[in-house]
Amino acid sequence: MTTSLGLARQKLTSRTGYCLVSMAMVAIIFFLVLLTLLRHPSMIAPEAALNLEAAKLIATGKVPYQDFLCFASPIIIYGSLVPLLTAQVLNIAPSLVMNLTIWLVALSSTLACAKILLSRTHHREWHIFPPIIIALALANVLMLFQLGQNEHLFMLLFMPYLLVRWLRWNDYHISKTEAIASGILAGIGASLCEIYIVFLILLECQWLGTIVKIGPLVAPEARTCLITMLAYGLFLIMSPAPFTAAYLSTVVPIFAAIPDYYDMAMYGLDSVPERRDIFYAGIAAILFAVPKTNRSSLSLILMLLFFISFWFYLNQPTGLTHSAIPMIFSATLLWAVNLGVLGATIHRLKLLKRRRRALERLNFCLLCTFSAILIALTNTFLQHQSSKIATAFPVVTDKTPGENVVPADCASWVAKYSNKGDQLMFLTDDVLPGYPLILQMNRQPSGYLLESTFLPYLDHALHPGENERKYSRLCEKLYNRLKQDIIGQKAKMIFIQDAAIRDLLVKNEVMPTIEKYYEYRGGARLKKIDEIDQEPLEYHGAQYNIAVFLPRKTPL
Helix, strand or coil, rough: CCHCCCCCCCCCCHHHHHHHHHHHHHHHHHHHHHHHHHHHCCCCCCHHHHHHHHHHHHHCCEEEEECECCCCCCCHHCCCCHHHHHHHHHHHHHHHHHHHHHHHHHHHHHHHHHHHHHCCCCCCCHHHHHHHHHHHHHHHHHHHHHHHHCCHHHHHHHHHHHHHHHHHHCCCCCHHHHHHHHHHHHHHHHHHHHHHHHHHHHHHHHHHHHHHHCHHCCCHHHHHHHHHHHHHHHHHHHHHCCCHHHHHHHHHHHHHCCCCCCCCCCCCCCCCHHHHHHHHHHHHHHHHHHHHHHCHHHHHHHHHHHHHHHHHHHCCCCCCCCHHHHHHHHHHHHHHHHHHHHHHHHHHCCHHHHHHHHHHHHHHHHHHHHHHHHHHHHHHHHHHHHHHHHHHHHCCCCCCCCCCCCCCCCHHHHHHHCCCCEEEEECCCCCCCHHHHHHHHCCEEECECCCCCCCHHHCCCCCCCCCCHHHHHEEEEEEHHHHHHHHCCCCCCCECCCCHHHHHHHCCCHHHHHHHHHEEEEEEECCCCCCCCCCEEEEEECCCCCCEEEEEECCC
């Protein structure tokens, strides 16, 4: 599928101007994000905070999945050592270094995409390239609260590969450097979580179904991506490193249990504005693009990417915003393509053919004006988010924990009943509120389970079948270690989510152990903003109750 030759007749000098404007936009957008990060050094995404805590334990000599368990890939955990050690050497907040690291990755990904696209000035669809590069930068602005989440990292590593594969399938020359580099990045990105491989497979099926050729399937970037994933898999299977056996025996079965657990209900679409808006924005972009798919061969790819992302979102156990990150990227890019196609369509109007030079000047002026407006809106958005970040930080409220009708937030409980360096245990079905609270308040996670998000998956996997015995042994192992950690009373506080997690603790006879060594002191809530049901760094749609337990002086 190609576009009309008329769209490729734009002068190279004018294209140079468009390149300069788009790259200036990228520079300004990333600079504004950088300023926001520097103003709020304690801000960090929940999963990124958890990964930093895991890296801290590795730095002390502990072995992941053997001495502690978190639901993350070894690449992520060991990769988090880089910002952690850098922060320790420079004596600055690890959260700031982590955010700056992700910022650099995002900037590098955007510049790599710009190098891949903007340098091809004779491409028939060049008119959509500048909007795509600007859209990539804007997508990272929307990720301000999600920097470092798994899905964000995957999209950053995947985008250069997606563009290279699109060019390859459309018979454009790809340099060896572009092919190998993008293949390695995509292989690393897909290794962050096994389900990401679905993105690679379905997109290749789309290309193979519309462009019946075998050659691109064995192109250098495809081989490099496959080799990278196979090398990582063989390392996990054959490496004598102590964490690999524990990872394969504990974490991989948990991953395998997730598809059987998910709820096909569209989480939060009734109560969470941001995710509802993401879905509607994507559908609107698709409806706009469908009549004009002959104007850009990239539109169909981005539509498929959106639907794969939506499937990925529905396949997540909880419909949190980080699960919608691939949807955000694909919808943003599709709107960019739509704008590029619309601009090219206006440029080809017969009434304007005799005034090409004036039209080119007008287009460039409109581009500069649009860019200025976009920068102003981006700055306004970041200022609004900054005010939200400020109110989201953990502070001690005037409410005294356990002595009010309205429960105090978790931060107030932590501030009153623990000190810096104390260990805390959070048993909830989400990384929040334990993270980033533990990192921000300079506490430590307690016990083997750094998180308990996977406990519901394992419980659901205990249905009759060939894997029932395997999951039964795994559950017994995890709950026995949890009991041992509780008996040791190293945790100064235990936070337990009512309903889902508490029911599992009762079912597996953990609650009697907790009640023997700890006493219930009251309820806690997620920190609110402006006294409304809105959690600061992530929306759940509704608040859930959290029970707070403190150590007994004498066990029952």
